[in-house]
Amino acid sequence: MSPQDTAHEPAHTSRRSKITPERAQEFYTAVLDILRESGYEALTMEGVAARTRCGKSTLYRQWGSKPELVTAALHGTRSAMLPHIDTGTLAGDLREAARAIGAGSGRDIPLMHALGHAALQSPELMCALRESLILPETATIEAMVRRGAERGEIPADSPAAEFVPVQLLGVLRARPLLEGKYADETYLIRFVEHTVLPALGLGAPAPRS
The missing domain is CATH 1.10.10.60 (Homeodomain-like)
Incomplete structure (x- = not known):
């Protein structure tokens, strides 16, 4: 046989x-x-x-x-890009998340791109891709935002809060397509400081050392 x-x-x-x-x-x-x-x-x-x-x-x-x-x-081989992060502030958490996600972008984004078309044609493959590479990070970022709301750093009904995972994980896919470069640590931290934090009402970027 x-x-x-x-x-x-x-x-x-x-x-x-x-x-x-x-x-x-x-x-x-x-x-x-x-x-x-x-x-x-x-x-x-x-x-x-x-x-x-x-x-x-x-x-x-x-x-x-x-x-x-x-x-x-x-x-x-499921391994989260994000370690346990709890700096005590939402801004600090998101900067550290950006650092960790950016550090793994050269490993995970080629895999997402390789599987993108095939996953659209296979519900099982799409489910595995989401469960192994996307949902763990989404859940971790959502928990950071939730803690920030519980501490009173952002309003509980902040309209920008639900979009934070989409912003951080979406730019990973978008930058290679638009600019031919990975969204590395430096880029993602800048993205968080100039896009994500202002949308949440968390003020100006941290001063450069």
Whole structure:
């Protein structure tokens, strides 16, 4: 039976997991590296097998198809760009968030771009992309804004508050398309100081040291 035939068999008859968690992480890392380097269309099960020195039948038995393998890789390597941040002020939190997001932009944005078109055609892939790269950061930024409102730094009904995650994460995608550059730490901090904070009513940029 060919790997292609195996890919369409029911999961309970075709897949027998003998892959250790450590070995699975090797596969996931290879998948994401190839996506960043070459894009989704260029990713093949054969290419992953060659890079990880395994038979492609192993990949087909375990994951069945390329979309399933990519989805598993996204879930299995989920790592938030944002560490725990609580400086005591909303402005400080957002500056630190900008610093952390900018530091990871060269790693995560190529992956988002590589998966963008494919994810639009696959609800499962879109869900994995959102859950692994987008929702954790969105939730963290929303928590920062909520704490700022609870401390009285911004009104609880601030009309700008709901747009903060969209601003910070949206500019990550927009700058490479518009200017051919990543939104790095310096750029994102400036963006926060001159766009996000004024919209929230938090005043002028911090003085430069």
